Amino acid sequence: MKMLYRYLPLVLLAVFWEMAARLELVSSSALPPLSDVIVSWIDLIKTGELTGNTGASLYRAAMGLLLAIVIGTVLGIGMAWSKPVNVLLSPIVEIFYPLPKSALIPVTVIWLGFGNGSKILLIFLGCMIPVTIGAFNGARSSEQTLVWSARSMGANRLRMLWDVVLPSALPELLNGIRTALALSFILLVSSELIVAREGLGYLIGFLGANGSYDAMYAVVLTVAFLGFAADRGYQMLMNRMLQWREQTP
Amino acid sequence: MSTEPQIAIDKVAHVYRPPRGRPVLALDDISLQVQPREFLALLGPSGCGKSTLLYLIGGFLPIEKGTISVNGEPVKAPGPDRGIVFQHFALFPWKTVRDNILYGLERQGMPPAERKQRAQHFIDLVGLSGFEDSYPSQLSGGMKQRTALARTLAFDPSILLMDEPFGALDAQTRHLMQTELLRIWQGSPKTVIFVTHDVQEAVYLADRVAVMTARPGRIKTVVDTRFDKNDPGIFKAKAFVDKVDELWNLVRDEAIKAERRAP
Numbered sequence: 290m291k292m293l294y295r296y297l298p299l300v301l302l303a304v305f306w307e308m309a310a311r312l313e314l315v316s317s318s319a320l321p322p323l324s325d326v327i328v329s330w331i332d333l334i335k336t337g338e339l340t341g342n343t344g345a346s347l348y349r350a351a352m353g354l355l356l357a358i359v360i361g362t363v364l365g366i367g368m369a370w371s372k373p374v375n376v377l378l379s380p381i382v383e384i385f386y387p388l389p390k391s392a393l394i395p396v397t398v399i400w401l402g403f404g405n406g407s408k409i410l411l412i413f414l415g416c417m418i419p420v421t422i423g424a425f426n427g428a429r430s431s432e433q434t435l436v437w438s439a440r441s442m443g444a445n446r447l448r449m450l451w452d453v454v455l456p457s458a459l460p461e462l463l464n465g466i467r468t469a470l471a472l473s474f475i476l477l478v479s480s481e482l483i484v485a486r487e488g489l490g491y492l493i494g495f496l497g498a499n500g501s502y503d504a505m506y507a508v509v510l511t512v513a514f515l516g517f518a519a520d521r522g523y524q525m526l527m528n529r530m531l532q533w534r535e536q537t538p
Numbered sequence: 539m540s541t542e543p544q545i546a547i548d549k550v551a552h553v554y555r556p557p558r559g560r561p562v563l564a565l566d567d568i569s570l571q572v573q574p575r576e577f578l579a580l581l582g583p584s585g586c587g588k589s590t591l592l593y594l595i596g597g598f599l600p601i602e603k604g605t606i607s608v609n610g611e612p613v614k615a616p617g618p619d620r621g622i623v624f625q626h627f628a629l630f631p632w633k634t635v636r637d638n639i640l641y642g643l644e645r646q647g648m649p650p651a652e653r654k655q656r657a658q659h660f661i662d663l664v665g666l667s668g669f670e671d672s673y674p675s676q677l678s679g680g681m682k683q684r685t686a687l688a689r690t691l692a693f694d695p696s697i698l699l700m701d702e703p704f705g706a707l708d709a710q711t712r713h714l715m716q717t718e719l720l721r722i723w724q725g726s727p728k729t730v731i732f733v734t735h736d737v738q739e740a741v742y743l744a745d746r747v748a749v750m751t752a753r754p755g756r757i758k759t760v761v762d763t764r765f766d767k768n769d770p771g772i773f774k775a776k777a778f779v780d781k782v783d784e785l786w787n788l789v790r791d792e793a794i795k796a797e798r799r800a801p
Contacts, residue, residue, distance in 0.1 A: 434624045459632070
């Protein structure tokens with residue numbers, strides 16, 4: 290019941306969409322009725338077009354994101370805990386931060402071609418920045434006395450980074466990863482729209498160019514839903530991992 | 539009582555260098571010896587460098603001038619022979635009470651079964667039975683400090699460094715914790731260095747009290763404060779009250795000096 294109430298605006302939007310298209314308030318090529326879109330969606334599932342391209346896209350996003358999380362975390366913690374690493378990397382991060390990462394799409398294609406490699410590289414490069422910044426800010430805020438406590442209990446420096454600095458950085462790091470997750474979808478779809486032979490972005494471009502607008506909308510809605518589901522799932526994971534925080538007795 | 543001192547501090551000085559601003563001489567010409575199983579309090583006004591001295595003994599800060607040796611070996615780094623308890627507990631907030639206490643035992647490479655048993659023993663000793671699976675954020679200040687004490691006692695350091703451990707607690711809890719610490723210490727005496735600015739606490743807990751001057755911190759004098767700590771009327775006993783008075787007079791001048799300098 291509460292769930293229904295919460296998503297009521299979405300239901301209203303769907304009804305409004307259907308009516309606007311049926312009453313031809315907008316041209317049906319610009320906005321096909323939602324019911325037609327749903328029918329196309331089922332067709333796309335049946336032919337396997339949607340599942341195959343979704344699989345290809347999710348693989349790219351997952352690989353790029355995974356690389357970004359692992360390497361971004363190591364770099365961020367390195368920057369917080371080692372002066373030389375900081376001196377070396379912080380100007381690079383600062384220059385790279387405001388750059389619209391979609392500008393790198395042609396570059397990654399020149400380097401790695403039309404396939405998975407260029408998409409994974411682009412997502413990795415784009416998503417690494419928020420992860421690095423999150424890890425850096427989090428690691429910098431780790432309390433001196435916690436570090437000292439671990440050291441006095443026999444943890445060496447590397448152990449201390451793993452046992453104290455990483456968990457201390459976790460709240461900020463997980464927030465950075467959440468930003469990266471959203472960014473990965475943006476970069477995925479835009480790179481696939483421009484140069485690709487498979488994937489959800491490619492499918493949107495292909496269907497749009499052929500005038501199959503209801504099918505195109507079906508893929509757009511699928512991307513929107515995947516992005517939403519990924520974020521929700523991630524938030525649940527994040528709350529589990531941070532359940533030790535801010536609990537009242 | 540001419541045993542070898544367990545901790546020997548010889549002409550130690552320390553300069554504090556803030557990220558911005560001029561370096562400050564925090565400690566100067568500190569020499570002090572602590573015997574095995576002795577309870578020594580470091581008493582002084584805030585900002586006199588008593589915590590800094592404790593961190594130097596702990597090996598957390600580099601010793602730039604003078605020497606500190608523990609069990610005959612010069613201090614170079616932190617080690618499990620010197621356990622520390624901080625004013626703000628320094629518990630790992632992502633670990634439960636039990637896991638906090640287990641941590642030091644894991645680092646010492648103790649076998650899992652033995653670890654578990656030992657952790658439970660210290661949980662019981664400090665009166666935290668029933669709270670094993672609570673996170674620090676769910677505990678009161680007193681319970682957090684009991685956890686921190688158990689965590690440090692569990693890996694059995696021969697020296698206990700305590701940095702104003704009860705300073706963040708309310709008056710009643712503080713008194714309870716003082717009595718509790720004495721009980722535990724009398725049960726298995728360790729060498730304790732206890733930093734405080736509370737005169738009565740120092741006299742009640744310690745065998746000797748080292749009074750420090752306002753910055754730069756120096757040892758002004760060392761006073762013997764052995765009493766029958768188990769006497770329930772100790773706080774009203776004349777000898778105790780006189781000792782607190784004597785020490786308070788020593789500290790007061792320094793506190794006034796420190797107060798005048800404070801920005």
